[in-house]
Amino acid sequence: MKGIEYVESVLDIVKKRNPGEIEFLDAVREVLTSLAPVFDKNPNFIEAALLERITEPERLIYFRVPWVDDAGKIHVNRGYRVQFNSAIGPYKGGIRFHPTVNQSIIKFLGFEQIFKNSLTGLAIGGGKGGADFDPKGKSDNEIMRFCQAFMGELYKYIGSDMDIPAGDIGVGAREIGYMYGYYKKIKSMSDQGVLTGKGLTFGGSLVRTQATGYGLVYFTEEMLNNKGLSFKGKKVIVSGSGNVAIYAMEKAIELGAQIVACSDSSGYIYDENGIDLKVLKDIKEIKRARIKEYIKDKPTAKFVDNYKGIWSNKCDIALPCATQGEIDEHGANELIKNGVIAVSEGANMPSTLQAIDLFLENNILFGPSKAANAGGVACSALEMSQNSMRYAWSFEEVDERLKEIMSNIFNNIKKTAEEYGEEDNLIIGANIAGFIKVANAMLAQGVV
Ligand code: NDP
Secondary structure, eight states, X not given: OOHHHHHHHHHHHHHHHSTTOHHHHHHHHHHHHHHHHHHHHOHHHHHTTHHHHHTSOSEEEEEEEEEEOTTSOEEEEEEEEEEEEOSSSSEEEEEEEOTTOOHHHHHHHHHHHHHHHHHTTSSOEEEEEEESOOOTTOOHHHHHHHHHHHHHHHGGGOBTTTEEEEOXXXXXXXXXXXXXXXXXXXXXXXXXXXXXXXXXXXXXXXXXXXXXXXXXXXXHHHHHHTTTOOSTTOEEEEEOOSHHHHHHHHHHHHXXXXXXXXXXXXXXXXXXXXXOHHHHHIIIIISOOOGGGHHHHOTTSEEESOGGGGGGSOOSEEEEXXXXXXXXXXXXXXXXXXXXXXXXXXXXXXXXXXXXXXHHHTTOEEEOHHHHTTHHHHHHXXXXXXXXXTOOOOHHHHHHHHHHHHHHHHHHHHHHHHHTTOTTOHHHHHHHHHHHHHHHHHHHTOOO
């Protein structure tokens, strides 16, 4: 059987088995269609039914999360954890709290995480979790009670050698602190390696907060350098204004770029003088307020109440760092029309499949999320190492390791793309390089 026939036959099975799970099906299609030539070279992968196995989670846990708000009203949310693949190490992947969370989104994120984690070169399998809880407008006590209710069920399925969650949208250091505190209480033990993204006084790693954003910029700088370009003097648009976006902006500015626009779900701000990160951090990290507040401090900047419109502005480099599907065909066409030279993904799959096709057809340098945003999980794995050693590295040591990991990821996927005759297609390079390592581990471990 030819590789492409095998891929198509498995895609049919996945489609029938997961009806209506649009995000998951898109993610599977994106990965599997790049893998056809791998099966032509390795027919034993077909005999081992590797694709049928890798597209089915090892375990999917789904649970009720009841909690009480400040007024005494009872709410019920849905919690999830998908333990997708443990061939190369314990499950690892973030927890997302956002009202859009559902089974399809958690499975899409968990599936992507398998290949991302493999690309880091570290021994971590793929997992993901979350709840359809909306943290916006909730008091600190409500957030704490929700985190405790969520952990009150999740604790049964996680552990430092089994499954190690971290943050994602809506889950930062505050939420990880509450979840870790409750885990420790229920288990009556201190197992620091069970969660990453912890506070620095109880086992957290320096650089973890910055890691995804910094890593994205390190990766993108490698991609630009490879073509004789760099961030220096470039105009950059970064969507979002959360953890990934803020630290991507910080590092890009350090490398000489100017950030002209960023967003949240209520809209975007455009500042032709360059976004003032100090003002933005105060609004987003301290006050937890809406992005519109920025124009109070910077009256020459403008606010537009349509977050997707951000891509209509002129820039050299676009770093989507908010959420999945945020650059569609229209957004991609606008960026191309305005002369963008590189798009590199900080969020997970922020470009639709149609947008990606447009970038590739127009020779735009494209950094796919599973490679470009792997810095967060890589630093989480470094946090796990420090927890096992009961020793903490300095900021510079962790940052140096992060830089090296991102550089290795770029070189590895570029080399793999070239080996398969797809010189500049880093998506194919990332999918194939990420897959082969997991595939060989699955093959060696038999049918489990
Ligand atoms: P945060 O919650 O810190 O920030 C998310 C940002 O994106 C906020 O500005 C938010 O605006 C905006 N946003 C979220 N959902 C939407 C939406 N549906 N429409 C428009 N804007 C939206 O999350 P992170 O920065 O941690 O995560 C951002 C992305 O990066 C996600 O795709 C995540 O999976 C990915 N990622 C994160 C990693 C990490 O280490 N944190 C690691 C690897 C990937 P608002 O506040 O208005 O909701």
